[in-house]
Amino acid sequence: MLNRRLFLSGSAAAITALTLPSSFAQALIHDEMGAVDRWERLRGIAGDLLLRPEDTGFANAALPNNLRFEAVRPEGVVYCNSPQMVADVINWCRDNDMPFAIRGGGHSYAGFSTSHGLVIDMARMDEIAIDAETGVATIGAGAINYEIYAALDAAGRTTTHGRCPSVGIAGFLMGGGIGFNMRRFGMACDSLISAEIVTADGQIRTCSETENADLFWALRGGAGGNFGVATSFTLQTHPAETSITVFRIVWRDKVLDVASALFETIDAAPDTMGTRVAFGGINPTMTGRGRQVPLTLLGQFAGSKEDFLALMAPVLAVGEPDFADIQEAPYWQGQDFLAEEGEPAYYRERSTFHTSVPDREFLAQAIDHMARWPGTGASANLVFFQTGAAVNAVASDATAFVHRDSRFLSTANLSWSKDDTARPDVVRASTDWQDELYALVTASDTKGAFQNFPDPSLTDWRERYYGENLARLSAVKAAVDPTNVFRFGQSI
Template sequence: MNHHPNEDALAGPIIPPMAMSRRNFLGVGTTLLGGLWAERVFPETADQATLPPKAWRDLALRLQGRLLRPGQPGFSSLALPNNLRYASILPEAIAICASTGDIAQCLRWCADHGIPLVARGGGHSYAGYSCTSGLMINLSAINRVSYDKASGRVTVGGGALNGALYSALQAVGRSVTHGRCPTVGAGGFLLGGGIGFDMRANGVGSDKVVSTEIVLADGSLVTASATQNPDLFWACRGGAGGNFGINTAFTLDTFAIDRVAVFSLQWSAVSDDFIATLFQTLEAAPRGLGSRVGLAPGLDAASGARGIDVTLLGQFNGSVDELRDILQPVFLMATPTHQIIDRMHYWTGQSYIVDPEGASHYQERSRFVNGGFPEAAIPVIRAWLRRWNLAEGSGLIKFFQTGGAVNDPSADASAFVHRSSQWLAAIGIQWQGDQSAAEQQWMHRWQDGFYREITPLAGGGAFQNFVDPSLENWETAYYGTNLPRLRKIKARVDPTNLFHFPQSIPPAQA
């Protein structure tokens, strides 16, 4: 495709250039998801200590950072998870650790006093697994990001948010595979693999990690890399947060960036053929294209019948004309009801496809789709979306495009086992905090029924970064054939299972 002189200008005819803003761009991509990002402020709780105050004072004295108890300023906001479903799980204290030494002190103190602990990075665990009734080890002060020009590597603190990493990389014109939400913790993101629009070209986030620093259960600080503690290094690339220790730094290879074509398109009341064509077209696209397809309940404006609305969001390492060529089969099937395609600087593009921030109540249930998108899934999706009958809350299925470089490494190259998919499907529900219990139950039943029928068609495991508290056989769903090795490593580095939560990797039996 020839380079068009105006390719950097807005190419989509529906929204004129002057009318485009981040807000209306996002509106196209997130309408069906959004609208429910309610902020909630929870009152300070009364002191709920189970240990004498002196024990907590002793811990506070050991720390360079601060220890917050319930009722102290800042406690409530730091305790709050992104998923407000778990907002009532409050810690007895929050240790804002200033150093790896502080983390080691917390681990020893918790072991000595039998107090449960969790690490809190960005607080975005879907299942609230960085909430605890014991000690929350807040990593937000361990947030340094530095870039080494000579090696092209970036080192990010274990408590840094993705947004801080993006800012540092933007300043040097580089990137890593990253997600759309800047308030997700870089540590939580990388430990579970880490998916994003760059993954088809560059692999999942953890594929580019070259070393990590980690405080183990015995308080020791170790480096894990290909040459030092290689087993632990293997486990920290896909073994998921909260399992092996507390990671205080990650060093990653970065990649050079160019301008990208960013796209956000929407179609209403689509046909089965359209859905099949959309997935086939995207699967045939070069690795430089990353996308997310959303399928949600909709109405056919002409007939009033229930239908499926589609959103397509993504980026392409190429020109607008090339992108339009790739998507041509889809455009021939149906005209988008809304479309924006624009070429811009890579990091400007990321700010257009960013996830809306804010806490809310939700559950996601995921499955990797091995092989191509199965056409047999279309009637299943249509039937379940048609059943959605609530005016409040939302339910939809999203497909994150994997494939490409995600599948280059073997399944046992790192703990991230999911290496033969073309898509990651996630059925999401979101509700208002004050929505009736009956409606919430209905949503969960809808999600579970839908998930049960999609799972065998998808054929793959579940994504360990989209932790799902309802998942049966979660060990094999998240880790597959890598589970036995992960359990052995867990037994070696955390024999007393100090780091545990409802879906933590159990140590192998001796």
């Protein structure tokens, strides 16, 4: 039987609900009736955009890209579709002391895009608009590279971007963002004009050089997830070439001689050259078959094939490649050639920045170590991304991205198979080998680590990621998130 008090309270809730968004209306009415738990209140905000473990599609929605962290399963995944919905969800998390992770593409090397609580997925906020006259692009924080590439291609534009189609823009931009264009256009974060972000108090803030300037500074290199949930970015793009030269060249003979010449040659190349140099690990079976450590050069040159070959002449004179694919192509067709799929896998990466060109003594030690990889069911590599030029033209304190004096960024990376997870001794032997490789690398002329490649094994990660900018970043964090709502394993 409906008593008068319940009728009046229910009526008041219904009347109040008429003045509120429908998501709040449903949640409020249920609250007044005292009939729901916290997840039902979140359902009132998100509706069908909330997935729980019993819902169809939850297992795939909860799966991280780095399968090392597949056991970290959230209690829910919510797909936000507007800045206001993001604010409502953050308020819910704060009010319910619910741990959460923000997910764009979900490619966090350290598993920071998943949580035992709630995953806030931004995939629905993927709108992209590019001004035909100015080349200024406004991109939703849930957009992934594949969508951004298509929009830039249609507009005849480019910027500093990565190679993996499923990587999200938000984490990429806020951690700095590397790519083959960085030597001529700078880090991806250097192109940022403004950003919109929801902070811990549920406010939707616009950030630029003139508005919330300290927060805007922090968003350019202070890494994702520290200061709020970014909802959109506005950045400057550049005209894309009608033709570039892309290349993949592999040497398996005279590798030390070739590598020594290669690093000297590309370091002297113009900023229109972007390269990735990789040494592959070989396991005992490969060594027994006479295999040598392979050296692979991948990249692009904003010029002709003829001019590229002229630049590479000193290297090609040292050693003939085992394989070479060099071709001219329209800019975005060339990116298809360079792309890596980035499918979910088990992997671990350790990074550092090189302030000088790797010398022959170091390269000899690195190649020897690569030849002693214990082996897994997948691969191991020592990779060098060429930096310098426009990356270093920006002062180290002009943005939060502090790494402005490097020539190369290296990563000691390791991956293993599903079968290897049942053989922990195999994985452990290779991770120990990887740590020894990282110790070898960091004993050379290196400093710091790349915040876009978070490494849970670092104990001094704050200093390595942020260097001299850490104090200012900590001050920005204290101002916008004083109660540390945005927290994870390596949050500021």
